[in-house]
Amino acid sequence: MSPSYKTIKPLLLTGANPASRWFSYAGLGIGVLLLLASLQMFINIQGLMKKASIRKNGYDYISVTKIITNDNMGKDNRFTPAEIEELKSQSFVDDAAPLISNRFKVIASAGDAIPFSSDVFLEALDNNFIDTVPPNFKWTEGQIKVPIIFSSDFLEMYNVFAPSYGLPQMSQATASNVTISLYCEGKLGQEVFQANIVAFSDRVNSLLAPKEFIDWANKTLEGAEEKKATRVYLKTKDANNGELLQFLDSKQYRVNKDKTAFGRGKQILQGVVTALGLFGVLVVILALMLFSFYLQLVVARSKDNLQLLITLGYSPSWISKKVASQFIPVYVIVVIAALLITQIIQWAFHHFVMYDRPELQSMLHWSVFAVALLLIILSGFANFKLVKRIVGRLNN
């Protein structure tokens, strides 16, 4: 039969200063709150950023160009095949494909339907990199009709300036029905093709023609084989990966602005939140240290009583367990209180700041609960070890 702790409780933890105890509880609570709230914010940022990038099949596609400065202006600032290979070889890049542009002159006109004609450019990109590739996006030599994938942004731009030029505004469906004449002219000859918009792309800001057509026309009309590219598309698991951004910076490559703006913001936010989390860990450690000093003081003040209990035959490990278990409810209450406050913060953040955006949850992420549980176990264990050591010193 185990003796009752109730009888010996008054002998222990006597005369300790309650202020130092409450300070250490408060410190522990603040530290745990900082840690849990930082973890939840970190998870929130991940959720928000994931939604912000256009992902297909779990990948981000971003276009990269070289930064044009006063120094390199006028030089050939296109990507060489070697540079493209270098990009491909990076661990954070899953694939890279150049945008091959036309070397011959192209004039597009819409005939009588829309009295509009302009010099345009055509580019070719590996089909795997295009978000919308219809089955008819193919070209073989001798084919008059050239399928075109048109940038949604370009159509939007056209609709902005069309009224000022007396041109009709067009929906995507109408634009798809317009047959465009493509007058192509190079050193070696000229040809006229009929182009149709077969798809619109949200991802690629360009007029895309099948690669076979661009290669054939460059060779046949201009006598050139284009290997270099002004733009390269990258396929990556995370367009906001810090390593990727750092690498691109070091190479003086410029990335699609919107996405990097997100990326930079995410980097800074994550940095701040991580620092806050680390600060939380530090505060937790400090609070536990303060608590251990408090505990040593308490045991020191009850030293005579503890020593006499051991002399009378009480087991030191039984006493340690009983003393240590006195503080377990305190740890549990402190951590649960911090967890509750974190939950309220998360709910308020989701509801009032984020207006219930579906990417976020009002409930805390499960990992926050897991960390809270881990903290209870860790602090309880550290506490028991400490008490055991202090009581062990009293043996006689």
Added chain:
Amino acid sequence: MVFFIIALMQLQLNNVLPVYFEEGRKNQSEIWGKNLTFTKGEYVKIVAPSGSGKTSLMHFLYGMRKDFSGSITYENKKINQLSAEELAVQRSKQTSIVFQDLRLFPEQTVEENLEIKRQLNPFHPADKIKQMAERLGIGNKLKSKARICSYGEQQRVSIIRSLLQPFDFLLLDEPFSHLDNENAQKAMELMLEESKLRNACIIFADLERVDYFPFTKLYHL
């Protein structure tokens, strides 16, 4: 098998001497430096003048101090080699003691002091505390804090405390130093009764012989 059981119940001293005593003490003493065996059921009287190491011997036997040469064994286990946990078991099951310096919790009541010991390994029900206290004349002190009791009263509390647990050996270190003859006799009678109940050995160290202790062995320290 019989031999084994007997062997279990023995306390053996082999050539024991406090490290701070010179070797010459062995020649003057019937305990120091001798090989002795105490068995359950025996009443051992140790007459020890001041400074002869009486309290040291009791502390050695109780496992509180290890500053001696030679060996003390209970159940063939050397007392100075027991772990803190083993020692706790030994003190709650086999060896009980009345300290010369009493060692009570001063801020607890007499009853609480006794209950703290009783509940550790109860040999008697809780109401036995009151019976024993009344028998030794401190029944009215049960609710008083130990620190406001007289030395004589505290000594009786200490004696009762030693009798609330099971034991094979009861160590008495000047247990009557603050008691008059009448109260000392009453206390002795109670201790003898309780020892008989357990068939325990009493090792009684005092400055001089006490007539009302029916010793079976007598040693001069």
